[in-house]
Amino acid sequence: MxxxxxxxxxxxxxxxxxxxxxxxxxxxxxxxxxxxxxxxxxxxxxxxxxxxxxxxxxxxxxxxxxxxxxxxxxxxxxxxxxxxxxxxxxxxxxxxxxxxxxxxxxxxxxxxxxxxxxxxxxxxxxxxxxxxxxxxxxxxxxxxxxxxxxxxxxxxxxxxxxxxxxxxxxxxxxxxxxxxxxxxxxxxxxxxxxxxxxxxxxxxxxxxxxxxxxxxxxxxxxxxxxxxxxxxxxxxxxxxxxxxxxxxxxxxxxxxxxxxxxxxxxxxxxxxxxxxxMHRSGHGQRRGLLQEAAILLNYLLKRPPQRSLVRRYARALERADRNRPIIHSRVMMRWPILLTLLDNPGVLHQPEGRELSWRLQVALGIAEASPQGAQVFLAAQRPCSLFATLIALGLTSVKALMWQIAALLGRPFTRQLLLGSEAHREA
Missing domain, CATH: 3.40.50.720 (NAD(P)-binding Rossmann-like Domain)
Known part of the structure; x- marks a missing residue:
């Protein structure tokens, strides 16, 4: 016309x-x-x-x-x-x-x-x-x-x-x-x-x-x-x-x-x-994917990921036609360590957790194939005494047990932890 x-x-x-x-x-x-x-x-x-x-x-x-x-x-x-x-x-x-x-x-x-x-x-x-x-x-x-x-x-x-x-x-x-x-x-x-x-x-x-x-x-x-x-x-x-x-x-x-x-x-x-x-592009989905990537990669690398890794994760999901983020919690954006509560079989084997499991695998593959990931997963550690090694193993075991207990107690709230955000409510 x-x-x-x-x-x-x-x-x-x-x-x-x-x-x-x-x-x-x-x-x-x-x-x-x-x-x-x-x-x-x-x-x-x-x-x-x-x-x-x-x-x-x-x-x-x-x-x-x-x-x-x-x-x-x-x-x-x-x-x-x-x-x-x-x-x-x-x-x-x-x-x-x-x-x-x-x-x-x-x-x-x-x-x-x-x-x-x-x-x-x-x-x-x-x-x-x-x-x-x-x-x-x-x-x-x-x-x-x-x-x-x-x-x-x-x-x-x-x-x-x-x-x-x-x-x-x-x-x-x-x-x-x-x-x-x-x-x-x-x-x-x-x-x-x-x-x-x-x-x-x-x-x-x-x-x-x-x-x-x-x-x-x-x-x-x-x-x-x-x-x-x-x-x-x-x-x-x-x-x-x-x-x-x-x-x-x-x-x-x-x-x-x-x-x-x-x-x-x-x-x-x-x-x-x-x-x-409100996003300048008019579409907040990619921003959501980038935020999700930052959470997952930070959780896996135990440090803020490089921007190239974050963008690589977003591109991987877009190519798989999975454009919507599943992690919306602003609390988790601040403390990615809270993913430990979700990263267990009791959650990942549930229907709502299978998609999270798949995305964790994608993030892990991207992290392992990067120089930053190589430094985290493969870098040689400084030599430690036997006593220091035993102390480190003991602390790791105690932390793992504490997170398992926290995951068990917090299981009824995992859905809110995964989805609770202002952006999700507005959707």
């Missing part, structure tokens, strides 16, 4: 254009600045007239919006621009898809949300389709996600707003795939589609996920009452509050929940886990 996309160089538009082109569609970018190849370019500005809809355009996707903190395009101007685009699509017999916001409401606390709601009414009256995404995240650090990530990266604290607002995250690539699914369907008309996580999560947990999986840093949670934020906004004034991003925070505080299960099911879209989507 031929798709005309306004705001194609924005956070969502850039990913949508790339995915549409990869799917075989022709993309025409309606933007202020020229678009890079292979996209065709149509000059367009929200403050100017609507472009002529090129012949053969099947869908016009309206993403352009004024997100600046200064005074540029007014609310009335944005609504008029949308009306002109709707007429443009009607003249070219193209479907009109408007990407709105979860904040859209006639009584929204922000002008942004009220403007989106007004545009929605125009789109629905013309038989167009409205997409309301939740908290968009992932990919490049742009938009509100870029603002939040920057704050988490620079600050040693995570603000826990009280009472806690909730968000319904959706990865930017999942949103792009959803929009394309709408484009390729001809049975959706004059409808609002809610796209985001089915179960809302606390905003503080979303920030914590950014810290853990994106920034990879520990941040201290600090309670932040909404009343204090209101006082800060009042003291700063509306203009400065907007520049600092405080108005966006308030739009989250008053965010209405949305029912997204029906829309996701209708489009056949399954959202990726939040922990996976």
């Amino acid at each position: 031929t798709l005309l996309i306004t705001g194609a160089t924005g956070y969502i538009g850039q990913r949508l254009s790339a995915l549409a082109t990869a799917s075989g569609h022709e993309v025409i970018c309606a933007t202020r600045q020229p678009c890079p190849a292979p996209y065709a370019w149509l000059p367009y500005d929200l403050r100017g007239p609507a472009p002529e809809c090129p012949t053969g355009t099947q869908a016009l996707i309206h993403l352009a919006a004024d997100t600046s903190t200064g005074v540029h395009t007014g609310a009335d101007d944005e609504v008029k621009a949308a009306q002109a685009l709707i007429r443009c699509a009607q003249q070219g017999s193209a479907r009109f898809i408007f990407v709105s916001s979860q904040t859209a409401d006639a009584t929204a606390s922000s002008a942004y949300g009220r403007t989106k709601w007004r545009i929605e009414q125009e789109v629905l009256a013309a038989g167009g389709i409205v997409v309301r995404p939740g908290q968009v995240y992932g990919g490049p650090e742009r938009g509100l996600f870029g603002l939040l990530t920057g704050l988490v990266r620079r600050s040693p604290f995570i603000p826990i707003i009280m009472p806690a607002p909730c968000v319904q995250p959706i990865h930017v690539d999942d949103l792009a795939a959803s929009i394309l699914a709408i484009v390729e369907r001809d049975d959706i008309h004059a409808e609002i589609l809610n796209l985001g996580a089915v179960q809302p999560i606390a905003f503080g947990r979303f920030l914590k996920s950014i810290a853990v999986h994106r920034v990879r840093a520990t941040r201290l949670p600090i309670p932040l009452p909404v009343a204090l934020l209101r006082l800060l906004r009042l003291s700063l004034g509306q203009s400065l509050s907007s520049k600092l991003g405080l108005e966006r925070v308030f739009s989250l505080i008053h965010l209405p929940p949305m029912d997204s299960a029906r829309s996701l099911q209708k489009l056949g879209i399954q959202l990726r886990p939040l922990a996976h989507g």
Whole structure:
């Protein structure tokens, strides 16, 4: 199909254009600045007239919006621009898809949300389709996600707003795939589609996920009452509050929940886990394999493994089409020696332990075939006296007995030790 996309160089538009082109569609970018190849370019500005809809355009996707903190395009101007685009699509017999916001409401606390709601009414009256995404995240650090990530990266604290607002995250690539699914369907008309996580999560947990999986840093949670934020906004004034991003925070505080299960099911879209989507690649499976490799190899070598060995383990499992890690415990990442509780016949011979047994063998083969492994397994030890040797053997026997007792006592908890992690729960 031929798709005309306004705001194609924005956070969502850039990913949508790339995915549409990869799917075989022709993309025409309606933007202020020229678009890079292979996209065709149509000059367009929200403050100017609507472009002529090129012949053969099947869908016009309206993403352009004024997100600046200064005074540029007014609310009335944005609504008029949308009306002109709707007429443009009607003249070219193209479907009109408007990407709105979860904040859209006639009584929204922000002008942004009220403007989106007004545009929605125009789109629905013309038989167009409205997409309301939740908290968009992932990919490049742009938009509100870029603002939040920057704050988490620079600050040693995570603000826990009280009472806690909730968000319904959706990865930017999942949103792009959803929009394309709408484009390729001809049975959706004059409808609002809610796209985001089915179960809302606390905003503080979303920030914590950014810290853990994106920034990879520990941040201290600090309670932040909404009343204090209101006082800060009042003291700063509306203009400065907007520049600092405080108005966006308030739009989250008053965010209405949305029912997204029906829309996701209708489009056949399954959202990726939040922990996976926070990874720069958008997929956390390889990172999970690398973490699993570090645990297994550290356990076998009794020291941190070289990076080349970690990558070799991940490649070996990917070639065997076993892309999902089975060890998710953050406790075990800190103390790989706890694998001793699992490395015994009572666990490895169970159905859940057979896969771990196989992966231990893979890690052992990689370790033994490496120079680092050779130093550990084959290096000559310094000569010791008979007394020192007997003491070492005795200590080894005592430690082995203690671990056997610990493994026996901890057997009911081995599954939690293997699988218990935030990433696994989010999956």
